[in-house]
Amino acid sequence: MTTRRQFVQSLPAFAVAAQVALDNDAAPAAQNAAAPVAGHFHPKGKAPSEFTKEVLRKAKQALPFDDTRDFEEQRRGLVARMPEMQIKNDTGGVAWDMTRFQFLDQQDEFDSVHPSMHRIGQLNNNYGLYEVVPGIYQVRGIDLAQTTFVRGKTGWIVFDCLVTADAMRAAWKLFQEHKGEGLPVTAVVYSHSHGDHWGGVRGVVNEADIRAGKVQIIAPRDFMAYSISENVFAGNAMNRRMFYQYGVLLPVSPYGYVTQGLGHGISRGTSGLIAPTRIVEKDIEEFEVDGVRMIFQNTPNTEAPSEMNTYIPDRQALWIAENVCATLHNLYTLRGALVRDALNWSKYINEALYRFGQEAVVMFGAHHWPRWGNGRIQEILRGQRDLYAHFNNQVLHLANQGVTVNQIHNVYELPKSLQQRWDCRGYHGSVPHNARAVVNRYLGYWDCNPATLIPLSPEDSAPLYVEMMGGAEKIIAKARGLHDRGDYMLASEILDKLVHAEPKNQVAKDLLADVFEQIGYQQENPGLRNSFLAGAYELRTGVPEGASPKSSGPDVIRAMSTELFLDFLGIRMDSRKAEGMRFTMNLITPDNGEKFLVELENATLTNLPGFLAGKPDLTLTINRSDLEQTMTGAKTLEAQIKDGTAKVEGDVSILAKLAATMVDFDPRFEILPGTRGREELLHADAFEAVPGKTIPE
Numbered sequence: 053m054t055t056r057r058q059f060v061q062s063l064p065a066f067a068v069a070a071q072v073a074l075d076n077d078a079a080p081a082a083q084n085a086a087a088p089v090a091g092h093f094h095p096k097g098k099a100p101s102e103f104t105k106e107v108l109r110k111a112k113q114a115l116p117f118d119d120t121r122d123f124e125e126q127r128r129g130l131v132a133r134m135p136e137m138q139i140k141n142d143t144g145g146v147a148w149d150m151t152r153f154q155f156l157d158q159q160d161e162f163d164s165v166h167p168s169m170h171r172i173g174q175l176n177n178n179y180g181l182y183e184v185v186p187g188i189y190q191v192r193g194i195d196l197a198q199t200t201f202v203r204g205k206t207g208w209i210v211f212d213c214l215v216t217a218d219a220m221r222a223a224w225k226l227f228q229e230h231k232g233e234g235l236p237v238t239a240v241v242y243s244h245s246h247g248d249h250w251g252g253v254r255g256v257v258n259e260a261d262i263r264a265g266k267v268q269i270i271a272p273r274d275f276m277a278y279s280i281s282e283n284v285f286a287g288n289a290m291n292r293r294m295f296y297q298y299g300v301l302l303p304v305s306p307y308g309y310v311t312q313g314l315g316h317g318i319s320r321g322t323s324g325l326i327a328p329t330r331i332v333e334k335d336i337e338e339f340e341v342d343g344v345r346m347i348f349q350n351t352p353n354t355e356a357p358s359e360m361n362t363y364i365p366d367r368q369a370l371w372i373a374e375n376v377c378a379t380l381h382n383l384y385t386l387r388g389a390l391v392r393d394a395l396n397w398s399k400y401i402n403e404a405l406y407r408f409g410q411e412a413v414v415m416f417g418a419h420h421w422p423r424w425g426n427g428r429i430q431e432i433l434r435g436q437r438d439l440y441a442h443f444n445n446q447v448l449h450l451a452n453q454g455v456t457v458n459q460i461h462n463v464y465e466l467p468k469s470l471q472q473r474w475d476c477r478g479y480h481g482s483v484p485h486n487a488r489a490v491v492n493r494y495l496g497y498w499d500c501n502p503a504t505l506i507p508l509s510p511e512d513s514a515p516l517y518v519e520m521m522g523g524a525e526k527i528i529a530k531a532r533g534l535h536d537r538g539d540y541m542l543a544s545e546i547l548d549k550l551v552h553a554e555p556k557n558q559v560a561k562d563l564l565a566d567v568f569e570q571i572g573y574q575q576e577n578p579g580l581r582n583s584f585l586a587g588a589y590e591l592r593t594g595v596p597e598g599a600s601p602k603s604s605g606p607d608v609i610r611a612m613s614t615e616l617f618l619d620f621l622g623i624r625m626d627s628r629k630a631e632g633m634r635f636t637m638n639l640i641t642p643d644n645g646e647k648f649l650v651e652l653e654n655a656t657l658t659n660l661p662g663f664l665a666g667k668p669d670l671t672l673t674i675n676r677s678d679l680e681q682t683m684t685g686a687k688t689l690e691a692q693i694k695d696g697t698a699k700v701e702g703d704v705s706i707l708a709k710l711a712a713t714m715v716d717f718d719p720r721f722e723i724l725p726g727t728r729g730r731e732e733l734l735h736a737d738a739f740e741a742v743p744g745k746t747i748p749e
């Protein structure tokens with residue numbers, strides 16, 4: 053037995069998990085139409101079919117491969133390659149392993165990889181220190197995002213800090229060896245609230261220097277609120293879904309994980325968060341940072357809820373954050389998030405175009421490579437502006453004519469001019485899943501067909517389908533025929549019913565895995581490919597006993613507001629265990645002057661900041677700094693009461709009752725039928741905050 057935290061921390065980000073013992077010992081041996089292919093990481097893995105190869109051949113012909121400007125820009129300004137192909141982390145493990153991606157440069161094409169995905173994978177093989185313009189440098193290719201160093205008067209201003217301190221330290225070392233002149237970091241600018249842009253901050257600055265006023269940390273409006281909160285409430289589900297979108301378990305291989313579009317992947321090691329010392333509050337703010345004039349443009353509710361661009365007028369250099377990348381970005385991210393506002397996003401790009409883009413001579417961002425020359429910058433900004441606006445406008449145009457969330461991805465198309473632009477190809481967002489997102493944002497999940505309004509659960513409706521279709525053997529025979537004709541979506545449709553009706557039917561699961569695999573090979577988009585291949589993997593092997601990046605560290609817990617913590621306890625509480633319970637509790641945290649009225653009633657836990665009940669059943673007084681000991685699991689609340697760190701007045705037994713209702717979420721829940729392993733996780737401490745890891749994007 054392991055604890056959730058041990059489990060999450062033990063997981064290899066990209067390794068194959070050990071074979072899982074499944075509850076399907078009685079299932080007949082798999083018999084598949086196609087034979088396993090040599091060189092595939094999985095014993096049941098298949099080669100791409102002729103149909104799949106044809107899809108990839110056609111894609112290659114349709115795309116503008118003679119436009120190689122991205123490769124020129126990606127190579128430009130190389131100062132030094134990173135000498136080590138593997139970067140070690142604190143604990144002796146590997147933070148980053150570039151050897152895995154070298155295969156992408158060793159062949160012109162792979163028949164199991166979409167040519168456009170292969171292309172972005174090759175572009176992501178940049179790995180080293182680059183000059184953007186004199187005085188501005190980037191270390192690229194050692195994490196999902198990159199880090200940028202801008203020369204200030206007395207030192208270096210860092211734009212974004214990667215996911216882990218380990219990767220960030222390596223970046224800083226490489227930079228100092230070539231261009232850093234031994235000067236210190238004088239400021240850090242966080243471009244936005246996603247974890248791949250701040251998690252490595254402790255690799256270049258320490259808290260003492262910040263307290264001493266030597267280093268300033270600048271962030272967009274509402275940064276702290278969103279850096280944590282976006283990933284807490286549904287954090288465990290997001291973690292689980294990252295197995296799919298980010299292919300966490302898939303080995304790097306032409307048959308598995310290839311790249312992640314925004315970068316090759318996520319570094320492994322320690323993430324931290326240091327709170328900003330200066331927030332850019334106004335829409336547009338201008339001030340000097342270490343002697344460099346900067347104009348900050350807040351761009352809320354674009355790629356992230358809290359984000360900002362920065363213009364450096366004296367160098368005519370535009371930092372475009374993650375608002376513009378060399379790809380179509382996610383309007384909906386498959387790991388799960390609120391749907392983003394495409395129109396708002398487009399408007400902020402348009403503002404950057406007219407506010408800064410008329411004179412900028414270089415544009416650089418948080419992922420991918422810079423664009424040089426005003427013509428090129430305008431070309432990219434205009435295309436990206438229209439890309440997001442087109443999604444909003446044309447999807448809603450179609451929705452207003454009755455096209456539903458369940459049809460839009462088969463109807464909506466980008467205009468030809470945008471289809472032919474590499475920076476608008478779907479390496480992170482995809483056209484189909486983004487189109488569905490726009491409908492979902494405005495109209496929600498329902499297609500307005502009463503039959504889908506309160507549908508049966510798939511496992512409840514599937515047995516009737518299977519019965520009416522004449523049973524498992526007929527479905528498998530039909531599905532095999534569809535598979536053999538390359539009709540993978542149709543095969544998936546009926547096999548999905550069968551595996552829901554018969555979760556132990558390994559023949560059905562193996563055939564569905566073969567179907568998913570072919571659909572996966574055909575995808576241009578890494579999130580879609582990974583999702584289908586992860587589905588195939590789990591159908592063949594079961595839900596992994598090991599996987600997923602490291603869970604959040606103490607910094608992240610510390611950054612969680614007490615209100616958010618209490619809200620999350622309300623989510624962790626199994627309401628069914630709280631039937632009939634009732635109490636009112638005051639929580640006072642004297643060191644930060646906060647107070648909360650917490651009530652359990654109607655099997656629902658609520659809290660109200662700033663209020664206290666007149667006659668509470670219990671008053672709990674504990675400094676916020678001590679409460680964090682409990683939130684991180686370092687010391688139980690019980691122990692803190694016992695040693696007097698926490699003071700209680702009233703009926704202390706309600707804490708034990710509340711603790712008994714808490715459930716620890718298991719990050720290995722079953723997604724596809726009949727794939728769950730056996731091992732149960734041990735319960736975490738009752739009041740430990742378990743918000744999952746910081747989630748990059």
Ligand SMILES: [Zn+2]
Pocket residue numbers: 196197246248249314374418419748749
């Ligand atoms: Zn990012």
